[in-house]
Amino acid sequence: MNPHMPLPPPRRLALLLVLIMGLLLLLFKADHMKGDSVEYTLATIAMAxxxxxxxxxxxxxxxxxLAPERAEIYxxxxxxLRANKQVVYAAYVRGRGGDVYTVHFFGYSALAVLPYKLLQAAGLPPLKCFQVLNLTMVLVLALCLYRLFRNTARAAWGTALFMLCGGAxxxxxxxxxxxSAAALLGALALYASGAPLRAGxxxxxxxxxxxxxxAFLGFAPLIKLCLDYQPGRGLAAALRQALAPRQLLGLGLALVLIALPPLFNLWQYGVPNIIVKLFSNRELVTVTRLVSFFFDLNQGLLIGIPxxxxLLALWMxxxxxxxxxxxxxxxxFTLALILPALAVLNWNSGAAGMMRYAFxxxxxLLFALLWRLQQQARWPRRLAVGLLLAQGLCMVNALSYSYVQFSPLARLVLRYAPNWYHPEPEIFAERSGNNDDYINPERIYAYPRDGAPIKHLYNARHPGxxxxxxxxxxxxxxxxxAHDxxxxxxxxxxxxxxxxxxxxRGQRLRVEQFxxxxxxxLGQGWSGLEYGGGAWDGVWSLGARSQLRLQIPAALSAPSVTLHGNYFNGNTRTRVLLDGKDMGWVQLEQPQPLPLPAEAVARGSVLIELRHEQPQRPSPQDTRLLAVFLNEVTLR
Incomplete structure (x- = not known):
C-alpha cells in the first residue's frame, strides 16, 4: 500500500479488539494483590x-x-492518619501541607477515574477500571500499529505479539x-510513521x-534519523527531517507531560522524585544487576522475549x-531506560515471570522487530506463526511461578549445574526462602531450604x-x-x-547445621525447619519420640552434648537416651551437659533419642503433636 494514500478507518480491527476486551473483562477478575495496587487503587478512589x-x-x-483483600494494609x-504520624505507611508520604499522597505520581489513577465512575454508575465492580484502562491502551497501540503497517491483519498480529511479550x-x-509499555511502543510507531504530536x-x-x-526525548529523533538516512541523500537531509518543526513540537508536548510528576514532587516534597529519595541507593547500581536484568533465569529480559x-540477532x-x-x-534506548532502575531497593520486586522493568x-527492541517486518512486502507465515507460538510458551512459563519462587528453568540449572548460576543475591535470598523480605547479612541462605543444600549464600563481611x-x-x-x-x-x-x-573448643550447632x-x-520425629528468629530458629519435635545423630569431632576436651530448647503447653522435661543409655529427665530450657558414652566417642558418632512427656496439638487446624522446639545442640 502506498504510504501517502489516505488510510481507511480501522473498523474491523477496532471491533475485533473491543470484542476481545469485553471477553477478557467478563472472564477475569481484577487482580488487586500485585504490583503497586495498594497505592493506585486508593488514589483513584480519592480522585473519584x-x-x-x-x-x-x-x-x-x-x-x-472495594478491595477487602488489602483491608489490613489500609x-x-x-x-x-488517626495518630497524625508524620511518617506514615511506606507506600505513602506527607506533602508540604500535611496531606498524605501515594509515593507514586497519581497520573495513572487520574486516567482510571473515568472508567471507575462509568463502572460504578452501571452497577459493576468499579475497580475493574484498571483492566479497562490497560486494555484501552492496548487498543490505542493497535491503532498505532495499523498506521505503521497500513494493514489490519499485520496490526492485529503486532498487537498479539505485544501481548505475548509481556502484555498477557x-x-x-x-x-x-x-x-506504560503499550504507550511507549505506540509512541515509537507514531513517531516513526509521521505523527509526532500523537507520539509525544x-x-x-x-x-x-x-x-x-x-529518554524518549533523545532516542526518538535518533531512531527517526536511522530510519530516514539514505547514503545517496546525505546526513544533513536526514537531520533536517528528524528535527523538523512538527517533530520538535511533538517532543515539546512529551516534555510538558513528562515534567508534571517532578514538578508535583518538587512542590510537595522539595525533591524531583520522592521514590528516588526514599527507595533507591546508587551503590546498588552494579554490573551484577545489569547482567541480571538481561540474563536472570527467573525474571530477566532474555526469558521474557527470547x-x-x-530474530533481531539473526537480522543484525x-x-x-x-x-x-x-x-x-x-x-x-532500552539500556538508558533500565540503568536508573538498577538503584531500586527491591530488585526482586513483584513480577509475573519477566520483571516489570524488563517488560x-x-x-x-520490539519496535525494531516490527519496523523490520513493516518493510517486508511479503511475510513468511511460518516465521510469523512460529514467533507467536514461541512467545506464547514464554508467557505460559512466566505464569507458572511467583516472584518468590525459582522458575522451572532456574530450578533445572540449580539441580544439574549449580556452579553455573549465581543470581543477584536478593533474588536468591528471597526465592530460596519463598518470602519477600530485605536481604539480611546476618542470615545464611541455602537451596534447597530443607534437605541437603547444594548452594549457599552468605555475606563474607559479617563477623563470625x-x-x-x-x-x-x-x-x-x-x-x-566459591563465587564472589x-x-x-x-x-x-x-x-x-x-x-x-x-x-x-567444640561446636555450637543451630538451624543452619540442622x-x-x-x-x-535429624532422624524421625521432627517437623520442618522454622525460622522465627533467635531462639525460634530450629525445629519442633513431632510425636512421642524424636531422634538425631551427631558426628563427634576428635580431640574434644571433655566429650559432652548439651541440648537447648523451648517447651510447648505443659511440657517441662524430656527423657534423653544416648546410644540407648538412659540419661534421665532433662530440662532443655535449663540445659545441662550430658557426658557422651566412650563407645560413641571412639566410633565418632552418637544416636540421641528424645522421649516427650505430653505432646499436644497447637490447634484443631494444626494436627501436629508438639512437645519441644530444639534450637541448639552444643558439643564440647
Whole structure:
C-alpha cells in the first residue's frame, strides 16, 4: 500500500479488539494483590470522590470495602492518619501541607477515574477500571500499529505479539506496567510513521509512572534519523527531517507531560522524585544487576522475549548497515531506560515471570522487530506463526511461578549445574526462602531450604559467619567452590565442607547445621525447619519420640552434648537416651551437659533419642503433636 494514500478507518480491527476486551473483562477478575495496587487503587478512589489525590479517611474506608483483600494494609495507613504520624505507611508520604499522597505520581489513577465512575454508575465492580484502562491502551497501540503497517491483519498480529511479550502478564494488574509499555511502543510507531504530536502525547503518558521514559526525548529523533538516512541523500537531509518543526513540537508536548510528576514532587516534597529519595541507593547500581536484568533465569529480559531477541540477532548478523544502526539505537534506548532502575531497593520486586522493568524497557527492541517486518512486502507465515507460538510458551512459563519462587528453568540449572548460576543475591535470598523480605547479612541462605543444600549464600563481611555456617569451632575447608558476588555476598556451590578450627573448643550447632545434615542429622520425629528468629530458629519435635545423630569431632576436651530448647503447653522435661543409655529427665530450657558414652566417642558418632512427656496439638487446624522446639545442640 502506498504510504501517502489516505488510510481507511480501522473498523474491523477496532471491533475485533473491543470484542476481545469485553471477553477478557467478563472472564477475569481484577487482580488487586500485585504490583503497586495498594497505592493506585486508593488514589483513584480519592480522585473519584473529591477530585484530589490527597488521601482522606473516607477514601480508606471505601477502599477497604472495594478491595477487602488489602483491608489490613489500609488499616495500617488509617491508624497512622488517626495518630497524625508524620511518617506514615511506606507506600505513602506527607506533602508540604500535611496531606498524605501515594509515593507514586497519581497520573495513572487520574486516567482510571473515568472508567471507575462509568463502572460504578452501571452497577459493576468499579475497580475493574484498571483492566479497562490497560486494555484501552492496548487498543490505542493497535491503532498505532495499523498506521505503521497500513494493514489490519499485520496490526492485529503486532498487537498479539505485544501481548505475548509481556502484555498477557500485566494487563490484569492494577498497576501501570501494561499502559506504560503499550504507550511507549505506540509512541515509537507514531513517531516513526509521521505523527509526532500523537507520539509525544503517548510518550508523556507512558513516563508518568516510569520516569526513565524521559529518554524518549533523545532516542526518538535518533531512531527517526536511522530510519530516514539514505547514503545517496546525505546526513544533513536526514537531520533536517528528524528535527523538523512538527517533530520538535511533538517532543515539546512529551516534555510538558513528562515534567508534571517532578514538578508535583518538587512542590510537595522539595525533591524531583520522592521514590528516588526514599527507595533507591546508587551503590546498588552494579554490573551484577545489569547482567541480571538481561540474563536472570527467573525474571530477566532474555526469558521474557527470547524469540524476539533471537530474530533481531539473526537480522543484525545478516542485515544492511542501516538495520544495524537502527537496532543499535533501539538497544541503547532500552539500556538508558533500565540503568536508573538498577538503584531500586527491591530488585526482586513483584513480577509475573519477566520483571516489570524488563517488560516496558524492552519496547524499543520490539519496535525494531516490527519496523523490520513493516518493510517486508511479503511475510513468511511460518516465521510469523512460529514467533507467536514461541512467545506464547514464554508467557505460559512466566505464569507458572511467583516472584518468590525459582522458575522451572532456574530450578533445572540449580539441580544439574549449580556452579553455573549465581543470581543477584536478593533474588536468591528471597526465592530460596519463598518470602519477600530485605536481604539480611546476618542470615545464611541455602537451596534447597530443607534437605541437603547444594548452594549457599552468605555475606563474607559479617563477623563470625563461619561459625554460623559450620558450627562454633569449625571453619570452611579449603577447596569449597566459591563465587564472589556484590557487596560482600559469596556463593558456595556443592556440598559444604568444614574442618575444625580448634577441636578443643567444640561446636555450637543451630538451624543452619540442622539443614546441612553433616555434623547433625535429624532422624524421625521432627517437623520442618522454622525460622522465627533467635531462639525460634530450629525445629519442633513431632510425636512421642524424636531422634538425631551427631558426628563427634576428635580431640574434644571433655566429650559432652548439651541440648537447648523451648517447651510447648505443659511440657517441662524430656527423657534423653544416648546410644540407648538412659540419661534421665532433662530440662532443655535449663540445659545441662550430658557426658557422651566412650563407645560413641571412639566410633565418632552418637544416636540421641528424645522421649516427650505430653505432646499436644497447637490447634484443631494444626494436627501436629508438639512437645519441644530444639534450637541448639552444643558439643564440647
Amino acid at each position: 470522590n473529591h477530585g484530589t489525590p490527597a488521601i482522606r479517611m473516607s477514601d480508606i474506608e471505601q477502599a477497604k470495602q 488499616e495500617i495507613l488509617a491508624a497512622d 502478564l500485566y494487563w490484569n494488574w492494577s498497576s501501570p506496567e501494561c499502559l 502525547l503517548l510518550a508523556g503518558l507512558a513516563a508518568w509512572q516510569n520516569p526513565t521514559i524521559l 524469540a524476539v531477541l533471537a 548478523w545478516r542485515g544492511a548497515p542501516q538495520r544495524v544502526l537502527l537496532l543499535g539505537a533501539c538497544a541503547s 516496558w524497557s524492552s519496547m524499543p 559467619i563461619e561459625d554460623h555456617l559450620c558450627g562454633q569451632g569449625m571453619k570452611l575447608a579449603p577447596g569449597n567452590a 558476588s556484590v557487596h560482600g555476598w559469596r556463593y558456595l556451590d556443592g556440598a559444604l565442607a568444614c574442618v575444625a578450627a580448634d577441636p578443643a 539443614r546441612l545434615h553433616n555434623t547433625l542429622q
